[in-house]
Amino acid sequence: MPHDENQPAGDRSATAAEEGLRRSAAFLIDEALGFVFPAALRAAADTGVADALANGPATPAELAATTGTDARNLYRVLRLLATRNVVAEDEHGRFTLTETGQALRSDVPYSARNAVRMLTDRTFWLPAERMAHCLTEGTTAFDGVFGIPFFDHFARDEETAAVFHVGMAAMSDPENAVIAAAYDFPETGTVVDVGGGHGGLLLEVLRRNPGLEGVLYDRAHVLAGHRLDGDKEIAGRWSTAEGDFFAAVPAGDVHLLKRITHDWDDDQCVTLLSHCRRVVHPGGRILVLDAVVPRDNAPHQAKTLDLMMMASLTGRERTEADFAELLGRAGLRLSRILPTPTVLSVVEAVSV
Known part of the structure; x- marks a missing residue:
């Protein structure tokens, strides 16, 4: 910015500082509005807009007739989604579902629609608004919002539980094949998927x-709700077992814990991991499949998930050092960490 050479240096410095503060304010205000985008994404998921766009471009009026929504307000939502390339508007006012937005459909492999609905559900949304409580009190905000802990609420509310379990399956499905391929499993033996959801x-x-x-x-x-029944490739090689993993786990050669430890505090994780250590066969492995938080300032999904855990649950995302300490308390040793093409890593543990 041009400046008056005759302007005192102190005044020029003050002007530069003020400009920096204006830029800072503009940035922070824009970021504070960021919550509106996931709200719009959820609105689109709830009303099935992506499914309505599966057959090609359509105007807001046409989409509104198909989805039972208000055309003007639907346009406003679509306009915001277009800023992130979920949809695109052409010169005739028609919207198209982009390649980026395809997984918002319910009828495609790896559909993210139910995952979007889970991640923006009130069970995560409302506690996040009270995140300052986590800082001042050192506890989750969930209990104060809903009156009981997270998983107790799910046990009492079947509708919410269904949103969670179906959403978790949708979040996991795109990851499962590449995670399974990232680890060299033994040729024979028994794999126990602890807290494995729908399988x-x-x-x-x-x-x-x-x-x-x-x-x-x-x-x-x-x-x-498990999905193991209909696959001929694995027929006769699987079984289910009901139970509480804080009480006991089945014996096996490999224990899988995918997106489990991040739900629970350290003491609870030590209890669970100790159960696994006691029943894993000699030479066996315990595989913790969770995000490993990098120690840098770069964006990483684990850093976002960590605050979601803080607001709604007692758990957290962990660094490599955190995992080493946690496993050590359970009588295990962190033998290696294998990255995968997903946000998750394979944290391999063996008995000490």
């Missing part, structure tokens, strides 16, 4: 390793 990861592990058998271990109401 998507175990399904991929068994498909890739025909000499292995598998056990899907979870609560009864979760196992009711």
